[in-house]
Amino acid sequence: MLAAAVIITATCATGISPAARGFQKKESEVSPEARVLVRAAVASTGIILVRNSGDPSGQGPRPRGSVVIIRSNGIVATNHHVITNVRTGRLYDEILFSLAEDGDPLSSAARFRLAPVLINKEYDLALLAIRATAAGTPIAESTVFPAVEIADSRRIRLLDDLFVIGFPEMGGTSVTVNRGVVEGQDLLAKWIRTDARVIHGNSGGAAVNSEGKLVGIPTKVVADEQPVDKDGDGFPDDYRRYGAVGFLRPSYLLVEMLAKLDQTRPGQSSAIGQPEMVEPAELIAVHGVVKSSPDGKRIAGALVGLLPPGESNVTENTLLTWGSTNAQGEFKLNRPVPPGRYVLKAKALGHQPYTREIDIAASSAPALVVEMRAPNNR
């Protein structure tokens, strides 16, 4: 029986049974240098607490997820869903955080107030500025926060070590670190997949490499859930969860957001006001025809695919979208892509392999024309 996929954001993944992974055994394989660097990254991680203005007066802020400092002047990153009220779809009125190493995060003495400054709904990411202490005292401009260094997440490879740092609910209010590896990537949808445990509360925290540099933001988990027929009547009565795959937003997205923040608010990273919203990019359905050169005949059964720019190796991780031609040589790729530069590859029986860099600019762009040559030996 095939497994059913259940997608859950990591802030509400309570009840998922993580796969048994022999944590102690893996821990023992971590080099002393990596331990030092990863522990240093813990200092950049904090817990998000939220409150609505309509909450009962005696009710204090409640833990909601994790956060990581990415600039020493007080810019932090987390997930959009961490700071959003699920029922209303609006940002919480009060967003605070406590650093992992500042003692009890539920103690108001160690809290800071955050103001959202840039939100990317498409990738469920948010940048916030530390603007004041919990008591409302403004943060001095000279204050230096312990920011994590951002790695080039485009360079990660399969089975690279990953360490997830955050405040999962099951870990209480103390910081939790666990280890896994890069299991795969979805370059088009912009995910890094990991077997590191990502559960309720990890959202918005940090996933760092063995150098302690930020490679991703834990964002969601997909559980492997299968129906169980307890009474043998042929119908499922219950579901059993066997494991989960954690999904991280790659850190290069944060770099892009920081660049945008610098463009729109130069020198005002701690400015207060409405956060800027980045709307999802327009996705373009790519289509075209494949012809034989030089006779111009349409080729049926050719396979066409797109890779990231500069990529030459075709793997399941680098192939963004693909499709094959019909009797008229027409193809339509199976996933729309954002505008940008891509490597187009095509293959057809009786023709030489085809590779070309292309620019996909707008949805109104004309159909691509791929001309494939017969091999030299013919």
Next chain:
Amino acid sequence: MRLVTKLTIVGLALTAMTASSVSADKRPQKIDEGKRARGLFVNKRSDAMSVLVLKNDNGSLVPVDPSNEFKAGDQIKIQLESNFDGFIYVVNIQPSGKRCLMFPYPEAANNAVQSGERYEIPPGNDTMEFDQEKGTEVLQVIMSRDRIPYLDAALKEPERCLAQTASSAAAELQAGIVKKVTPVVPPGGSKMRSRDIILAAGKDKDANGSVVAVPDNGGGGKLKSGEIAPFEIRLKHN
């Protein structure tokens, strides 16, 4: 629109072997080229095969010219016969571009063919029926002396279709690996050479059917390791 397999309730006069005609998209340029192809097939001077398309006509399978237009509900059967021991793959390219292996068929994953043996698609009493989806169905027939690993890999995919997953599509584009570790084409396999073919297009109700042969120019009519001879049969469905 795609071909679907359907069990016929009519008796199929397969043993009578009323051979059909087949038209491929690559028609002969000269009339004598057809005679040459038939000669190569019969005399086995070149690797060649015959392809027959039979249509269910009131319970009997009769040869049809595939260049005719088919309509929804028409039931057909394909017969293949090679004059060499090797491998044959038949890929159905559907109007949507989806490509699925028709031969070897699910019941017989081994597509090794023997000279003089006749193979049916689909086997037994089954036929293929045109559904409501209109367009042109392409049957891509590939002759080879070797197995073609990326096509073999498709046998294990859902519906036996190619490029249904990122890993299988990547393997085909790369022609080197599939599912990360399993090689599908040996070193140098990505340089698989394609041979020209010559065609003897059959006529309607022609018992001799159509013949496709590798030209024997310079005595080189036999497929070598790493060489393939692909051709297409186009079935119009309106």
